[in-house]
Amino acid sequence: MYDIKKIREQFPMLNGKKMQGHPLVYLDNASTTFKPQCVIDATVKYYSEETANHHRGDYDLLYNMDQKVQKARQTVAHFVNSDAKEVVFTSGDTMSLNLIALSYGFQFLKKGDEIILSENEHASDLLPWYEVSHLTGAVIKFIPLDEEGRLTVDNLKKIISNKTKVISVAHVSNVLGNVVDIKAFAKVAHENGAILVVDGAQSVPHMKIDFKDADIDFLTFSGHKMCGPTGIGCLIGKYELLEKMWPYFVGGGMNVSFNKDIEMVPYEPPMRFEAGTQNIAGILGLKAAIEFIESIGVENIHVHDRELCEYALSKLEKCDDVIIYNKNAKNGIITFNKKGVFAQDEATLLNSKGIAIRSGQHCAKILNDFLGIPATCRMSTYLYTTKEDIDAFVDAVINGGDILDAYFN
Amino acid sequence: MLTLTNDMMRSIIMDHYSNPMNKHQPTSDKFEQIHMHSDNCIDDLNIFLLIENGIVTDACFDGVACTISTASTDIMCDLLKGKKIDEAKNIIKQYDNMIHEQPFDEEVLDEAIVFINTSKQAARIRCATIGWNAADAILKGK
Known part of the structure; x- marks a missing residue:
C-alpha cells in the first residue's frame, strides 16, 4: 500500500x-476533500508566475498556457481512459450534468420519450432531467431499489422500454455507497437504443474507471472531491455524441464564426462547450490532483x-x-x-x-x-x-x- | 431572573424536546401560519400564532425538527402566549441578541436563557432561531 x-x-x-x-x-x-501542497502550488503558480489566458494568442506566455491546458486534458483522458477530445472542462459535476441535460436531453428528447433515473440520485442528477421533462414532455421513471437500496440490472430491465432514450445514474450512491455495474447498465441501455449517463462524483476519486471499456456514453465528476480545487470538473462524452450536441452556453472561445444573420458556427468538441475564459487555475490544480492520485494508485x-x-x-x-x-x-x-x-x-x-x-x-x-x-x-x-x-x-x-x-x- | 446551572438548562431543553407541549396542530382556522425550512439543517416547521385584539393569545407548531429547534420553538410558544404584539416582538429581539452574543435583557427571556451557549455550536444558530424568525415574520405583518 x-x-x-x-x-x-x-x-x-x-x-x-x-x-x-x-x-x-x-x-x-x-x-469535499482536502488539498495536498502540490495542488495548492499548481494553482498559486498560475496566479504568481504563469497568468495568461488560454485559447488563441500571439505571445509566449499565452501559448504556453494553452499548451498546459491541453496537457491537462490529456492527463484527465489518461486517468479515465478516454480520448483527450472527449474531455470537456466544466465548473464541476453539477454543471456537467446540466450540460448533458441541456445539450443532449433538450435537443434530442421529445414528448413521450422516457428518462430513467433512480431513487438514489443526488439533486444534481435528478433536477436537470426534471427540467428536460418539463421542457420536452419526456417522462421520468425511477428504477426500483432492491432491499438494500442497490440498483440492479434486473430492475433496470423491468422498466426499460423502446421509448427509453436516457438512463442517468450515480456510479456510487452518495448516501449508501452502493456501486452500480455501469458496464452491464451500458449494455442494457444500448440494446434498447438508449444512452447511459454516469455521475461519477463519488466513484472517480475512489476507484479505477475505464470509460472506453465500460462503454458508457457520458461520465461526469468534480475536481474538489478528489483533492483538486473547487469550481473545476469534467464531462467526458463519446465523441460522436458530443459532435451531435449543440452548445447552448455560448460566447468567446467556442465559435469559428458568427454574423449579422444571427448565425454561429461552433468549434468542434470539446472547445464548443467551453465558452469564455475557463477556470485555468482550477484546470492546472485538477491536473496536479490527478497526478497526485496516480502516484498513490x-x-x-x-x-x-x-x-x-x-x-x-x-x-x-x-x-x-x-x-x-x-x-x-x-x-x-x-x-x-x-x-x-x-x-x-x-x-x-x-x-x-x-x-x-x-x-x-x-x-x-x-x-x-x-x-x-x-x-x-x-x-x-x-x-x-x-x-x-x-x-x-x-x-x-x-x-x-x-x-x-x-x-x- | 432565572439562575440556572448547566444541568438545569440541559433538563429544560430535554424536557421541551421530549415532551413539547406546544407541538400540535392549531385548534382553529383563525391562526396565522408560516412555514419555515432550514437550509443547513433539515428542520421543516410550521409556526401558528393566534392574534386577537393586539395580543398573542395562542401559539403552537408542528413539523420535523432537531433537539435545538424543537425545544427553542416550544419555549418560544410558552413565552409569547398572552403577550401584546410589541412585547412579543421585544422578546424575540432580546432572544436574537442573546443568540448573537449581543447585550440582551434577561428578564424577558425566562426559560429561553437555556440557549445562551448556542454560539459555541455556531452551525446550530439557525436551529435555535428558526421558530423565532417565523414568529417574528408573522408579528411584523401586524
Whole structure:
C-alpha cells in the first residue's frame, strides 16, 4: 500500500488543524476533500508566475498556457481512459450534468420519450432531467431499489422500454455507497437504443474507471472531491455524441464564426462547450490532483477506503444503539443513525469533539422516503483517513454522550 | 431572573424536546401560519400564532425538527402566549441578541436563557432561531 504518514504531511489541513479545541478528524470526504501542497502550488503558480489566458494568442506566455491546458486534458483522458477530445472542462459535476441535460436531453428528447433515473440520485442528477421533462414532455421513471437500496440490472430491465432514450445514474450512491455495474447498465441501455449517463462524483476519486471499456456514453465528476480545487470538473462524452450536441452556453472561445444573420458556427468538441475564459487555475490544480492520485494508485485508495469501512463497521456493529443503513456497501461511506437521536444532533455532538461528518438528506431527498427516516448521518473516508480517525469517530458515536454535552461542556 | 446551572438548562431543553407541549396542530382556522425550512439543517416547521385584539393569545407548531429547534420553538410558544404584539416582538429581539452574543435583557427571556451557549455550536444558530424568525415574520405583518 502507501505510507499514509508521508501522504498526510503533504496536506496543510491535516497538520495541526483543530476544531472545537480538538485535533480535526475529517470524515466528510464525500462532500469535499482536502488539498495536498502540490495542488495548492499548481494553482498559486498560475496566479504568481504563469497568468495568461488560454485559447488563441500571439505571445509566449499565452501559448504556453494553452499548451498546459491541453496537457491537462490529456492527463484527465489518461486517468479515465478516454480520448483527450472527449474531455470537456466544466465548473464541476453539477454543471456537467446540466450540460448533458441541456445539450443532449433538450435537443434530442421529445414528448413521450422516457428518462430513467433512480431513487438514489443526488439533486444534481435528478433536477436537470426534471427540467428536460418539463421542457420536452419526456417522462421520468425511477428504477426500483432492491432491499438494500442497490440498483440492479434486473430492475433496470423491468422498466426499460423502446421509448427509453436516457438512463442517468450515480456510479456510487452518495448516501449508501452502493456501486452500480455501469458496464452491464451500458449494455442494457444500448440494446434498447438508449444512452447511459454516469455521475461519477463519488466513484472517480475512489476507484479505477475505464470509460472506453465500460462503454458508457457520458461520465461526469468534480475536481474538489478528489483533492483538486473547487469550481473545476469534467464531462467526458463519446465523441460522436458530443459532435451531435449543440452548445447552448455560448460566447468567446467556442465559435469559428458568427454574423449579422444571427448565425454561429461552433468549434468542434470539446472547445464548443467551453465558452469564455475557463477556470485555468482550477484546470492546472485538477491536473496536479490527478497526478497526485496516480502516484498513490487509485486502486490502492479503493482498498484503503474498504479496509477503513470494514474496520469501522466491525466496531459499530457491536453497539446496539447504532443503526447502519449500508452494512454491505463498504465503499468509503457509512450511513447511520444513533437510536432515538436526530441526525443533526449527532453531528453537532461529533463537531464538539472535533469530528466532521455530514447529517441530513445529502441532497438525495427521495432516498429518505425509501429509508423511511427524515435524515441520516454519513461518514466518508479518503486516501488520508487513518485508523486513528476511525477510532476517534467510533468512540464518539458509542461513548460520546448527547448533543447537550456540546452545549454545556 | 432565572439562575440556572448547566444541568438545569440541559433538563429544560430535554424536557421541551421530549415532551413539547406546544407541538400540535392549531385548534382553529383563525391562526396565522408560516412555514419555515432550514437550509443547513433539515428542520421543516410550521409556526401558528393566534392574534386577537393586539395580543398573542395562542401559539403552537408542528413539523420535523432537531433537539435545538424543537425545544427553542416550544419555549418560544410558552413565552409569547398572552403577550401584546410589541412585547412579543421585544422578546424575540432580546432572544436574537442573546443568540448573537449581543447585550440582551434577561428578564424577558425566562426559560429561553437555556440557549445562551448556542454560539459555541455556531452551525446550530439557525436551529435555535428558526421558530423565532417565523414568529417574528408573522408579528411584523401586524
